[in-house]
Amino acid sequence: MTHTPVRRTPWPESSSRAVVTPLQPSVVYASDTPDALDAQYEGRTPGFTYAREGHPNATVLAQKIDALEGAEGGIIVGSGMAAVTAVMLGLLKAGDHVLGGDQLYGRSLRMLAQDLPRMGITTSLADPTDVAAMAAALRPETRMILVEVVSNPTLRVADMEGIARLAQDRGVLLVVDNTFTTPRGYRPFDHGADIVIHSVTKLLAGHSDVTLGYVALRDPALRRPVYDAATTFGLTPSPFDCWLAERGLYSFNLRYDRAEENAARLADHLATLPGIRRVIYPTRADHPDHNRALALLGRRGGNMLSFELEGGRAAANALTRAAPNIAFAPTLGDIGTTLSHPPSSSHRALTPEARAALGISEGFFRVSVGVEEIEILMAEFTEAVAAAARA
Template sequence: MNISTQAVQIGLEWDTRTGAVSVPIYQTATFRHPGLGQSTGYDYSRSGNPTRQSLEDGMARLDNGARAFAYSSGMAAIANLLLLFRSGDHLVVTEDLYGGTCRLFDKVFNQFGLTFSYVDTSDVEAVRAALTPRTRAVFAESLTNPLLKFADIPALSTLCRDRDLLLIVDNTFLTPYLLRPLDLGADIAVYSASKYLAGHNDTIAGLVVVKDAELAERVYYHQNAAGTVLGPQDSWLVMRGIKTLGVRLDRQQENAAKIAGWLKNHPAIAKVYYPGLEDHPGHALVKRDSRGFGAMIAFEVATHALVEQVLLKTRLISFAESLGGVESLITFPEVQTHADIPLELRARLGINNTLLRLSVGIEDGSDLIEDLNQALEA
């Protein structure tokens, strides 16, 4: 079955008693027991809620995993995964990582004895060189935020398997609709479900999909113990969003390809990062492993003065945090999403004071180009 069809069908099998097409929102903290020592399968909503489970079951199918887990945010999902490790363990992670993930690693979990090495995870040999006897996992973004480098997941999975390491892939930018990390050898896929999966800029959520049932039991133990679960209302919103994932991403990618090509030829644009462009370093690899190139674009304007001009002059494209929703959004990574990355690392990576990140929405592509064009005019 095509994944777009699977996405539309999420939750349809759930309510066999009434046949409800939309999964009910079980807004309850606790569940009545039918008798002493008996359970309906649900006892307390931190441990399991029918609405959340419907989302988790559907997401496991979409990503071809053993189990999935829904969290109160993408950061909560990553934090919960770090509970798999112990003081003294080492992880190799993507260097141009989302700033919030970097903050979580270096400012929170570092104080508990976890250590992290930042490397270009699109370079397998760089990852290999960073491994130590204490390394327990590689954490890579499939398509990095914001520079859109692409990880060779099959090669990384071979490296990790040979060393008995976990491979965790943040697949937020591509989603299972375009890329299934577990099919390519990853052990765990993690998502900020606030982005493309929910798709409407109206909820905060995180999702984790685990390939192996035994590892999934460990992840569930930590989810339940720490209580970082997604509530039933937000679980329902994410499911509603997933139903239109295919049609949304098809339109967003179509728009992104047009805009990237237009930006590349604009005199006020110094550089464009988009994997759908043939001169992008990861273009061939993305084409090999993914069903599409995504709908995120990063670009450098010719001068720093143009940054504020573009951010304040766009009319359709909102100057706002986040990405992946139906509305187009633009941000300035250096002072917004990636401010927690050390200055010297930002400079080396190219996250500079002329770089803008554009999340392309489902508006008419020509209208978005017109909006950018008027914002770039002096």
């Protein structure tokens, strides 16, 4: 009897193996017997059942990021915010309190300010550069602290050592969003963190063509509720995105080192240009957290810098128009340099007064520095800043 096209064809056998990780987009996986399926669900044998519950490309990617972070059992989800969501929904309940750093990513701030309170979870914010302020904001019902090592977009450096001691002393889970710093710059588990989060979309994948997140937990007992939340709420990662992100990881160290070198040189160059009010880069001597940055990160300033133009929105518009080869986009981590304007993107939901309190004016820009030739970048920014000054 011949097979018809609607029958699945067995994968060709080969005595050699693929060099590139195969892409496995299958949603479902067939088992031999009900007993075999039981064995998989009960963890007695490895295997996959349904892609929402896990698939090979997510497992391969998680293992590679685990190796970078010094973790085990990392979970890949559909975005960086899916990672935050899985942690919050998996580990918190009504009546719990979450303390966040006051300069988190915009959507993380929204979750703390608007979404968690609707579920009966209270939240508050405090300055992560001031451990006394963080301690004062803790409550008896505090379950979790969420911070970024380097804040977005003002690049303030959190007092991670003090916060880690505080969390341990109070029995509070310390969750670190390591997206900006990456494990190349800082490994939170080595410094007392309980949970590490990444937006893999950004520097780890590095090519602006995937949307993924990652969660790792120090305590294996906490993994299951986070995994269950991700599965139940459908925070499923795409196999294709996982496959692309794994490809990006192979060049991650090279990309990060080159972009970091470019960022340090570009920051110093911008500081010399007329029309620039200030430049923010962690390893510069004029950074407000310079000493802490050196102690925490060494000479690893990262690929992110921010600067403030003299002048307002007109100067900002002039700058972006004069830099057509630098993508003006509300993202970071691409292999090429991108430019973002927090007042019109990540922090647009804040009032002007709230932005001013964070030091974000209409002339404030964040730069995700890429791997281009540094001379090209310096020339393009020189021309753009001059155009802004004329405006």
